[in-house]
Amino acid sequence: MTAPLLEVRNLRVEFPTRRGTLLALDDISFDIAPGEILGVVGESGAGKSLTGAAIIGLLDPPGRIASGEIRLEGKRIDNLGYEEMRRIRGRQIGAIFQDPLTSLNPLYTVGRQLVETITTHLPMSQSEARKRAIELLEQTGIPAAAQRVDQYPHQFSGGMRQRVVIALALAARPKLIVADEPTTALDVSIQAQIISLLKNLCKEQGAAVMLVTHDMGVIAETCDRVAVMYAGRVAEIGPVQDVIHKPAHPYTTGLMGSIPAMDEDRERLLQIDGSMPRLNSIPTGCAYNPRCPKVFDRCRVERPNLIQAGATRVACWLHAEGQENRA
Amino acid sequence: MSNHPLVEVKDLAKIFDVSAPWLNRVVERKPKMYVHAVDGVSFTIERGKTLALVGESGCGKSTVARLLVGLYKPTQGVVSFDGADIAATLATPEGRTLRRRTQMIFQDPYASLNPRWKVQDIVGEPLREHGMVNGSDELQQRVIALLQSVGLAAADVEKFPHQFSGGQRQRISIARALATQPEFLVCDEPTSALDVSVQAQVLNIMKDLQRERGLTYLFISHNLAVVRHVADQVGVMYLGRLVELADKKDLFDNPRHPYTRMLLDAIPDIHMTGRSRTPVQGEVPNPLNPPSGCSFHPRCPLANDRCKVERPALAEFQGIKIACHAVAEGRA
Numbered sequence: 183m184t185a186p187l188l189e190v191r192n193l194r195v196e197f198p199t200r201r202g203t204l205l206a207l208d209d210i211s212f213d214i215a216p217g218e219i220l221g222v223v224g225e226s227g228a229g230k231s232l233t234g235a236a237i238i239g240l241l242d243p244p245g246r247i248a249s250g251e252i253r254l255e256g257k258r259i260d261n262l263g264y265e266e267m268r269r270i271r272g273r274q275i276g277a278i279f280q281d282p283l284t285s286l287n288p289l290y291t292v293g294r295q296l297v298e299t300i301t302t303h304l305p306m307s308q309s310e311a312r313k314r315a316i317e318l319l320e321q322t323g324i325p326a327a328a329q330r331v332d333q334y335p336h337q338f339s340g341g342m343r344q345r346v347v348i349a350l351a352l353a354a355r356p357k358l359i360v361a362d363e364p365t366t367a368l369d370v371s372i373q374a375q376i377i378s379l380l381k382n383l384c385k386e387q388g389a390a391v392m393l394v395t396h397d398m399g400v401i402a403e404t405c406d407r408v409a410v411m412y413a414g415r416v417a418e419i420g421p422v423q424d425v426i427h428k429p430a431h432p433y434t435t436g437l438m439g440s441i442p443a444m445d446e447d448r449e450r451l452l453q454i455d456g457s458m459p460r461l462n463s464i465p466t467g468c469a470y471n472p473r474c475p476k477v478f479d480r481c482r483v484e485r486p487n488l489i490q491a492g493a494t495r496v497a498c499w500l501h502a503e504g505q506e507n508r509a
Numbered sequence: 510m511s512n513h514p515l516v517e518v519k520d521l522a523k524i525f526d527v528s529a530p531w532l533n534r535v536v537e538r539k540p541k542m543y544v545h546a547v548d549g550v551s552f553t554i555e556r557g558k559t560l561a562l563v564g565e566s567g568c569g570k571s572t573v574a575r576l577l578v579g580l581y582k583p584t585q586g587v588v589s590f591d592g593a594d595i596a597a598t599l600a601t602p603e604g605r606t607l608r609r610r611t612q613m614i615f616q617d618p619y620a621s622l623n624p625r626w627k628v629q630d631i632v633g634e635p636l637r638e639h640g641m642v643n644g645s646d647e648l649q650q651r652v653i654a655l656l657q658s659v660g661l662a663a664a665d666v667e668k669f670p671h672q673f674s675g676g677q678r679q680r681i682s683i684a685r686a687l688a689t690q691p692e693f694l695v696c697d698e699p700t701s702a703l704d705v706s707v708q709a710q711v712l713n714i715m716k717d718l719q720r721e722r723g724l725t726y727l728f729i730s731h732n733l734a735v736v737r738h739v740a741d742q743v744g745v746m747y748l749g750r751l752v753e754l755a756d757k758k759d760l761f762d763n764p765r766h767p768y769t770r771m772l773l774d775a776i777p778d779i780h781m782t783g784r785s786r787t788p789v790q791g792e793v794p795n796p797l798n799p800p801s802g803c804s805f806h807p808r809c810p811l812a813n814d815r816c817k818v819e820r821p822a823l824a825e826f827q828g829i830k831i832a833c834h835a836v837a838e839g840r841a
Contacts (some may be wrong), residue, residue: 225704226675341792369565370731372792374775396704399777440709442738444761444778450716451709451738457674 185256186213187390188237188358193250193260195229195236197461204461206232206245208414211488216357219384219391221405221422223398225437227458228411230394234360236260237392238277239267254358273303276351276389278380280363282343285350286335292319292346293331296353303354318349323379341372348380355387362394377404398441402426410434413459413469420494430496432474468499476500513592514553515693515725516577521586523547523572527797544796546572548749549586551823554742556692559719559726561740561757563733563772565793569749570729574697577727578613590693609639612686616698618678622670628681629666632656635688655684659714676707683714690722697729712739733776737761745769748796748804755829765829765836767809803834811835 195207207229214220222230235241237252239259252260259270271277279285287295296315300306306314312331319327322345335343344364351359364380365373381404384391393405401408402422409419410431418431429435439452456473459465465472471481480499491501528534528541547569554560562570575581577588579599588595590607598607612635615621622631632652635641642648653663659680670678679699686694699715700708716739718724730736736743736757743760745753745768753766764770791808794800803821806812815834823832835841 225706339792369793370733370775371565371771374777375790377777397777398705403777437706440706442709442712442732442734444734444737444773444776448738450713453709453713454706455710457676457707 184215187216187218187255188214188392189251189253189256190233190237191251191253193233193236193252194248195232195241195245196248197245199244201462205248205464206414206461207236209487210250210414210416212409212416212419214358214390214392217385217388217390218407219381219393219405221401221408222392222394222411223396223401223408223437224411225396225458227413227461229414230396230411231362233411234277234362234392234394238271238275238360240271240277269303272299272356273354274356274358276354276356276359278344278347278351278359278361278364280366282340282347282367283335285347286343288335291332291334292338296331296346296350299350299353314353315349318353319346321352321383322346322349323375324349340368341375344368344372344376345379348376348383352383352387352389355389357389359384359389359391360394361391363396364393365400366395366397373400380404398426398438410437413464414461415469415497416488417470417498418494418496419488420492420496424493428492430491430494430501431470431498432476432500433470436473436475468497515556515591516554516727517587517589518553518573518577519551519587519589521547521550521573521576521588522584523569523576523581524584542797545749545799546796547576549823550746550749550751551586552742552744552751552754554693554725554727556725557719557723558741559728559739560742560744561728561730561736562744562746563730563736564746565731565772567748567793567796568746570731570746571697572749573746574613574695574727574729578611578695579608580613605639609635609689610691611693611695612689612691614679614682614686614694614696614699617702618675618682619670619702621682622678624670626669627666628652628656628668628670631670631681632666632685632688635685639689641689651688652684655688656681658687658718659684660710674707675703676710679703679707679711680714683711683718687718687722691724693725693727695727695729698731699728700735701730701732708735715739733772745772748793748799750804750832751823751830752805752833753829753831754823755831759829765826765831765841766833767811767835767841768805771808803832809835811840813840 191211193207193210197204197206210233224230236247247260251258293315297311300311300314316327316331319331324330324342324345365376377400405422408422408425410417412433417433418425429438436454454473467483468481468486471477486497486499488495488497489501523546525544525546527544529539533539562573564570576583579595582596598604629652632655633648636648636651642651652666656665661680700711728739740757743757744751747768753769764773800807802818803816806816821832821834823830
């Protein structure tokens, strides 16, 4: 067993507001091994993007890490100052966001943005960096890279822009890429191109990826392991095959059942009634208990922590000792 | 009961003028520019059935939706509803009845509901507008019945849209669309803005309502899995044209058009863990300057010289309709 590249331990993120403190992330723990692709999936408001933002140190104020640790190669990165974190960002952790238009500066050419990133993090001259920039654009599949390097973001289409963003994220050969909904703004045919590009490039460079998305299909095709989040907590985490085919948490089961499948005909989709609780009214006990079809007394009072259940770890009392018959 | 289809679309086209302002055209010598958003589309929808239109952004599917409810006037072609030409009827006094019989559900329930109105007013407006109720008591009762038919509570009439989640808002939109007891609903990406578990709730309600009330749907979506779940017939659009039109089963079991195949292959599937594949290269071309011949030819693995010059027409082929030279010639 190799040492994990990224360790997140008991991470809590709070948003102090005038009407009290909102707990947005509660006791999140997971690891990412070198070269591994971890998917983080969940519905809007589950805290998946916030987890990514906490790791790259870009929490929007007044959000703050209240407790817990984030370690990159054993070194703590959650308590670093702005300048130190800025050096890690880009050099060791690359980031890809949802909307490629807002993550590029519209006033600079694509080449200038790439060169800036490269020279900031790597000891290269301007001309070397420019050569490397063209190389990167070629690797991400942009045709006529030598000409396009001098164009502005608005001259690129959505899919091409996202390729540029990937090139930027990979520019300094980081060990970890945090990709937050990288294909949500793109059409399906372009999504397929971008996902396979991201997967292949990370494999070549040996970079690990934390892929945040709401699309189970993307997770299934891309990731090694997946974490399912619900109301600021990890509900289930484990190998993709196990989580998808033998979901242990009733929420995962509901989530999988509500996706219309391409290979079977059902008159009705399985539906989870209700919706995710708001942060200011998270139920006591298990946050999922009001919507859960298998709820019993313990779920309403006591909050479950992650328990080993087969190959996955799951936060559900159904899998606690003595409850095997219920699950 | 009449035998003709409820909705019949013949050779429908919509051209938008997207030219620069006159002064710019004169000074910078720019030509007039036109987008053929919808270009010669024909289909029919039988009563009580669902036709789904799928395609990527900019293929003209939303424009078709708006043409069908009369929000746009067609540049060319005819949309007939229950035998009557929509564009002509809307100009006459019978237009009000027609409006009552077709309704639309929009994509974004955050933008399609007036934030300053109570649910009571939002859902009740079409009832008042069409004079379908007498007095405020009856109005309130009808609104409550409508809300309950989409799974909302009677007490919700006093609330404002911001007090609801996205899925609940989309149910309010559905209740509003159902208020005039329409026969035909045009749904433009009704679940694209929703999470999957909420999407399942909305799709189930739409299916239940169709069964109970015999509704006819035009369902616009870019999500093929959703389309497969709701549709009876599927039309695939590319750059303003229908490229394949077939029964759901035919289309998904045996896709013929290379673009349909590409779309189906591109969907990430939860049962295909770790699948590696070579996605189709290229992107949708600029609709301002579409390719010659078949507009899919630059991305098509089966394209030959004929495809580059001659545009294929949508033609009957082994029980389905398809616009492809390669399939017609047996090269596919």
